[in-house]
Amino acid sequence: MNTKILILGFGVTGESCLRYFNRLNHRCKIYDTRTPDKFNNIKKYPDNDFYFTQYDNNLLKNIETVIVSPGFDPNHPLINQIRNEGISLHTDIDVFKSIFQGKIISVTGTNGKTTVVQMIEKVLRSHDIRARACGNNGYPPLDLTEENLDYAILELSSYQLEYMSNKKSNVSVILNITDDHLDRHKTIEKYSKIKKSIFVDACHRIINLSLKHSVEISGAKYFGYDNSTEEIVINNKNKHNLSIKDQYLTCNGIDLSFFGYHDLQNILAVLSVTDCLGIDYQGCIKALLDFTYPPHRIELIKKSNNISWYNDSKSTNCDSTYWALRSLRKNVILIMGGSTKKQNYSVLSEIINNTVKILILTGDNSETISNHLKVGVKIIHALDMHDAVEIANNHARSDDSIILSPASPSFDSYQDYEHRGKVFKNAVLEIAD
Numbered sequence: 001m002n003t004k005i006l007i008l009g010f011g012v013t014g015e016s017c018l019r020y021f022n023r024l025n026h027r028c029k030i031y032d033t034r035t036p037d038k039f040n041n042i043k044k045y046p047d048n049d050f051y052f053t054q055y056d057n058n059l060l061k062n063i064e065t066v067i068v069s070p071g072f073d074p075n076h077p078l079i080n081q082i083r084n085e086g087i088s089l090h091t092d093i094d095v096f097k098s099i100f101q102g103k104i105i106s107v108t109g110t111n112g113k114t115t116v117v118q119m120i121e122k123v124l125r126s127h128d129i130r131a132r133a134c135g136n137n138g139y140p141p142l143d144l145t146e147e148n149l150d151y152a153i154l155e156l157s158s159y160q161l162e163y164m165s166n167k168k169s170n171v172s173v174i175l176n177i178t179d180d181h182l183d184r185h186k187t188i189e190k191y192s193k194i195k196k197s198i199f200v201d202a203c204h205r206i207i208n209l210s211l212k213h214s215v216e217i218s219g220a221k222y223f224g225y226d227n228s229t230e231e232i233v234i235n236n237k238n239k240h241n242l243s244i245k246d247q248y249l250t251c252n253g254i255d256l257s258f259f260g261y262h263d264l265q266n267i268l269a270v271l272s273v274t275d276c277l278g279i280d281y282q283g284c285i286k287a288l289l290d291f292t293y294p295p296h297r298i299e300l301i302k303k304s305n306n307i308s309w310y311n312d313s314k315s316t317n318c319d320s321t322y323w324a325l326r327s328l329r330k331n332v333i334l335i336m337g338g339s340t341k342k343q344n345y346s347v348l349s350e351i352i353n354n355t356v357k358i359l360i361l362t363g364d365n366s367e368t369i370s371n372h373l374k375v376g377v378k379i380i381h382a383l384d385m386h387d388a389v390e391i392a393n394n395h396a397r398s399d400d401s402i403i404l405s406p407a408s409p410s411f412d413s414y415q416d417y418e419h420r421g422k423v424f425k426n427a428v429l430e431i432a433d
Contacts, residue, residue, distance in 0.1 A: 003027045003049060004062060008078070009069025010039060010050075016140030017067045017092050018045055029063065031055055031078070063087055067095065070136075070159035074184075093154065094166045096141040102130075104168065105153045105273060108161060108198050109175025109208075111320045112266045113137070114294050116175060117155040119270045124151055126287035127279055136160060137294075158185065158194045171276050172202035175269055177211060178319035183342045204276045208265065209233050223272040224265060234281075235272050242271075242281060249285065256285045259298060260327030296421040298324050298403070302428055306398040309428045312405035313421030318347050321407035325355045328401045332356045335388045337363030338408030338420070345372035348407065352377060358395050362388045364412040384413070385420070389427040396433075 005021055007014050010032040021028050022045065031051040036042065042050055051059055060081065065088045068079070082089055097104065107117050117133035124131035131151040134141040141152060156164075158180075177192050185191040196215060199205045205217055209224030221235040231238040241251060248255040249267060258264045267288065274284045293299070296314040303309070310328070315321045316338070325332060325348075334356045345368070352359060352375050361369055362382040370379060382388035385404075392402045404424045414420040 003029050004064040005029070006031065006059065006063045006066045007069070008032075008066060009072045010034075011069055011071060012138065013069040013071075013092050013140055014067075015041065016142045017069075017095070018048065020092075020095070020142040020145065022048070029059060031059060033073075033076070060085065060087065065090065067092060068163050070157060070163060074162060089163070090165060091160060091163045092140060092142050093135065093156070093160060093164050096145070096152070097166045097168065099145060100141075100149075100152055102149045103151050103170040105151055106156055106167075106169040106172040106198050106202070107154065107175065107269075108156045108158070108173070108195055110178045110180045110317065111315075111323070112175045112262060112269075113155045113157075114314075115263075115297065116173070116266050116269050117153045118294060119266065119288060119291060120153050120273055122291050123270060123274050123279065123284050123287045124153075124277075127283065156198060158191060161197050162194050164197075167197060167200035167202070169198070169202045171204040171206065171273050172198045173206045173269055173273060174198060174208065174211065174215070175266070176208050176319070177215065178317070179343055179347075180317040180319070206235070206269070206272045206276070208269070221272065221276075223268045225261075225268065232268065234268065235275055239281070251281045251285050254282060254285050254289075256288055260323060262323035262327070296417060298327060298405075299421075301425050302432055305433055307396045307432075308401045309432055310401060310403040310405075311421045311424055311428075312403050313410065313417045313424060315405045315407055316341070316409050316417060318343055318345060318407045321405040322348060322351050324403060324405045325351045328355060328403060330355055331400045333358045333360065333392045333396060333400055333402040335360045335362065335382075335385075335392060335402070335404045335424075336406055336408070337361045337366040337369055338406040338410050339363065339412035340365045340368070341409055343407075345369045345407065346374060349374045357400070358392075360388045360391055363406065363408060365408055369407075385423050386427050386431075389424065389431050393432050 006029045007017050008031055010030050027047055029049045036052045066082050107113055114137045121131050121133040130149045132144055133153040135155040136157045137155045177195050179188055206221045209222040224233050226233055232242045243250045248257055271284055299311040301309050301311050312324045332355045356377050359377050359379045360382050380391055382391055410417045410420040
């Protein structure tokens with residue numbers, strides 16, 4: 001039997017594609033630029049052909065469809081060869097949409113995507129609507145093909161949007177756009193254009209009010225907090241039955257706590273989506289009262305001696321770390337740094353000067369960060385995460401908040417941000433007083 005499907009990349013997405021096509025009795029070829037010793041799951045798929053690092057002319061022989069994983073380099077010569085030969089190139093999202101019978105909600109943004117898709121899932125399921133959050137949050141949509149769902153809530157990264165051909169969606173949302181992934185997209189203009197492509201073939205187009213004057217979208221519906229009027233905007237309308245007091249969003253006597261401005265924005269995005277689906281604000285807020293936030297995003301992992309320890313390992317860019325510091329406000333010991341990424345860390349100088357008492361740098365880019373920042377706070381260089389936690393513990397005093405918020409990817413020493421967060425948490429639980 002000829003193998004007609006090639007899968008590029010054998011991470012979480014690539015393996016989910018292989019499982020899906022194997023269930024349909026399709027044998028596949030798989031190519032990954034990494035060496036085979038990086039994988040311990042190859043033996044589970046003996047009827048398929050694997051290629052690692054190098055490949056020959058047989059790789060594309062008889063191939064009719066290529067499924068590309070989002071992390072696969074778009075400048076890889078194989079991509080050009082596939083396009084030059086006229087072979088169909090798709091993503092797992094395209095495959096999923098071709099067979100899914102329910103409706104699609106699509107969410108993108110530089111930060112907050114995972115929290116928002118999980119919040120939407122929580123609200124819909126509390127209203128007896130069958131829904132699952134999937135995509136970039138780590139749950140491959142092709143693993144959900146046997147579930148009978150009313151809605152699939154897709155978290156979409158710029159990497160996924162760049163490759164996707166089917167952008168059809170009932171509701172599409174952009175939460176925010178700030179500098180990120182410029183190593184791949186080169187300029188903020190190109191990055192923004194890719195993000196905006198989520199609105200192609202969307203019935204409802206929802207975008208943060210803060211982007212109103214910088215991102216032109218025909219027929220857009222805006223959400224956010226209008227600082228000039230101090231009013232909440234949901235889908236272009238000021239909502240007087242919603243109000244903010246301290247760290248609570250209130251609706252008809254129901255108070256929902258939020259942790260900082262970024263969290264409020266995420267909640268308002270959810271209200272805008274569910275408003276399009278006919279769910280009232282009170283029902284939405286009530287459903288979120290017991291929402292469990294995903295780990296690694298300003299996650300409180302320990303509090304003792306009036307010292308709070310937070311894991312914010314998911315902050316892999318400056319904007320995410322900025323909002324984490326805005327949330328903590330003062331008396332912060334910040335652990336920062338990781339693998340190299342094209343971004344200007346000087347944008348964090350003011351917020352660090354205003355909130356941080358000690359900055360602990362670790363990781364491959366620690367010198368780069370130090371050179372970019374113009375800060376007056378004490379800077380200490382740590383050998384590794386364990387050393388960083390020890391330093392923080394030795395300097396911490398009552399009312400301090402210690403946070404790992406790297407503003408950097410994790411690939412210098414860790415498998416991913418989750419691995420980094422777990423290492424940090426284990427170190428804190430072992431060392432912290």
